[in-house]
Amino acid sequence: MVSTVIPVPPFDLVVFGATGDLGRRKILPSLYRRLAANQMPPEARIVGAARSQMSRDEFRALAVEALEAFVDAGDLRPGLVEKFVACLDYVTVDAAGDGGWRELAGLLGDDPERVRVFYLSVAPSLFGEIADRLHRAGVATPASRIVIEKPLGHDLASARALNAQLSAHFDEHQIYRIDHYLGKETVQNLMAIRFANALFEPLWNARHVEHVQITVAETVGVEGRGAYYDRSGAMRDMVQNHLMQLLCLTAMEPPSRFDADEVRDEKLKVIRALDPLRVTDTVRGQYRPNHKHGGYLDHVDNPASRTESFVALRAHISNWRWSGTPFYLRTGKRLSARLSEIVVTFKHPPHTIFPQVEAQKGNALIIRLQPNEGITMRVTIKDPGPGGMRLVEVPLDMTFASALGPEAGKMPEAYERLIMDVVRGNQTLFMRGDEVEAAWAWVDPIIAAWGEAGSKPHPYDAGSAGPIEAYKLTSADGHLWREIAA
Numbered sequence: 001m002v003s004t005v006i007p008v009p010p011f012d013l014v015v016f017g018a019t020g021d022l023g024r025r026k027i028l029p030s031l032y033r034r035l036a037a038n039q040m041p042p043e044a045r046i047v048g049a050a051r052s053q054m055s056r057d058e059f060r061a062l063a064v065e066a067l068e069a070f071v072d073a074g075d076l077r078p079g080l081v082e083k084f085v086a087c088l089d090y091v092t093v094d095a096a097g098d099g100g101w102r103e104l105a106g107l108l109g110d111d112p113e114r115v116r117v118f119y120l121s122v123a124p125s126l127f128g129e130i131a132d133r134l135h136r137a138g139v140a141t142p143a144s145r146i147v148i149e150k151p152l153g154h155d156l157a158s159a160r161a162l163n164a165q166l167s168a169h170f171d172e173h174q175i176y177r178i179d180h181y182l183g184k185e186t187v188q189n190l191m192a193i194r195f196a197n198a199l200f201e202p203l204w205n206a207r208h209v210e211h212v213q214i215t216v217a218e219t220v221g222v223e224g225r226g227a228y229y230d231r232s233g234a235m236r237d238m239v240q241n242h243l244m245q246l247l248c249l250t251a252m253e254p255p256s257r258f259d260a261d262e263v264r265d266e267k268l269k270v271i272r273a274l275d276p277l278r279v280t281d282t283v284r285g286q287y288r289p290n291h292k293h294g295g296y297l298d299h300v301d302n303p304a305s306r307t308e309s310f311v312a313l314r315a316h317i318s319n320w321r322w323s324g325t326p327f328y329l330r331t332g333k334r335l336s337a338r339l340s341e342i343v344v345t346f347k348h349p350p351h352t353i354f355p356q357v358e359a360q361k362g363n364a365l366i367i368r369l370q371p372n373e374g375i376t377m378r379v380t381i382k383d384p385g386p387g388g389m390r391l392v393e394v395p396l397d398m399t400f401a402s403a404l405g406p407e408a409g410k411m412p413e414a415y416e417r418l419i420m421d422v423v424r425g426n427q428t429l430f431m432r433g434d435e436v437e438a439a440w441a442w443v444d445p446i447i448a449a450w451g452e453a454g455s456k457p458h459p460y461d462a463g464s465a466g467p468i469e470a471y472k473l474t475s476a477d478g479h480l481w482r483e484i485a486a
């Protein structure tokens, strides 16, 4: 099965901080892949903008190195690499000073129609400043878009301040806030599964759904990012954004159209319908050292840090659809497997005609986001063979890679899709300012309450499923977390 590629119009993409880690690891390789897929036109221009003094040729050489490091060798075709490199330019710009802005304006020219994207791959403290300087340099045309990525504030107050700084110079329809989870193929598939099939939607409510689990488990620790992470913790780093987006897509009402604001309105309603979290609905954890790896405290500067590398929580959505159905969320570093999944567990049949059979687990729909994207439906069938009616649970398994053929494994990565969406002017997979603020408004009080309580996160072993207390959170309601296994 071959996916259809719709070419985008020629554009100028200015990447502030292009020589940094994200630029080299994700942005440049993603653009190369889109050129290879004939989606990015060769007339597009990608302008690296950073503080380092660098010639255009040096930037091009850096880009080739980045492609060699981060694109599969088999996808690096010599003619194509040259074609890509020919799209690249570079200007030395001081994001926090006056240098380089005139040169940037000269390079971009004055075509008001041409799509212009400013991708701010820089420290968040510079977002407002750059937005302001883009305006003062006269390069922010009405056809311009600005792209930023988390952390989008540290709390509600700072998120509001950031939104205000951006909206001083850009309309909301020009601001693209990336949550790279929304660029993942299966995350978008959640909407397709729910709204393009008649099967699930009638059952998708508190009357039929016992509980929902959303897990994003990682095997990596925080090493190398300790300084950032220790100020953030799992709640700010993962829950406020990625897990919140998954929760919204799972719980939202069907939008009337697949349109950016319709979808984002529905997501916002979910966040606003969340009950305030209580401390007793949350469990924090911090991984300890083992024979193979250092512990969390070995990777951060503060030996007494109380920052959580794991969080589990029980959320309630107070609306007609979900009242009474708990949503359990958990995420953590250094867990037993890398796994992201959403599990929707349905209620038991109202009456059993097999009274001799022990309680069954009930139907569940398991949506695996990564790895091995796919859906599994847990169903109960008869255990084959003579000797009476015994029941057994089996998975009805659909791995997308086997259902869709080898092309499924070559789906564009999140950044490829998201950058092309920016060029096309499609905001559906980007967060709106009010969504970000609402998510902070929900997590802020609980982070404050943890601080006030003065309690420490529970230690957990690297390679485990997190602290045992997380199990108590679900078992208190008679539910069990699914195992974290690859």
Ligand code: BG6
Residues within 6 Å of the ligand: 180, 218, 237, 238
């Ligand atoms: C990032 C977080 O946003 O997402 C990281 O800052 C985390 O801490 C990463 O590791 C997970 O992304 P993915 O795509 O690997 O699941």
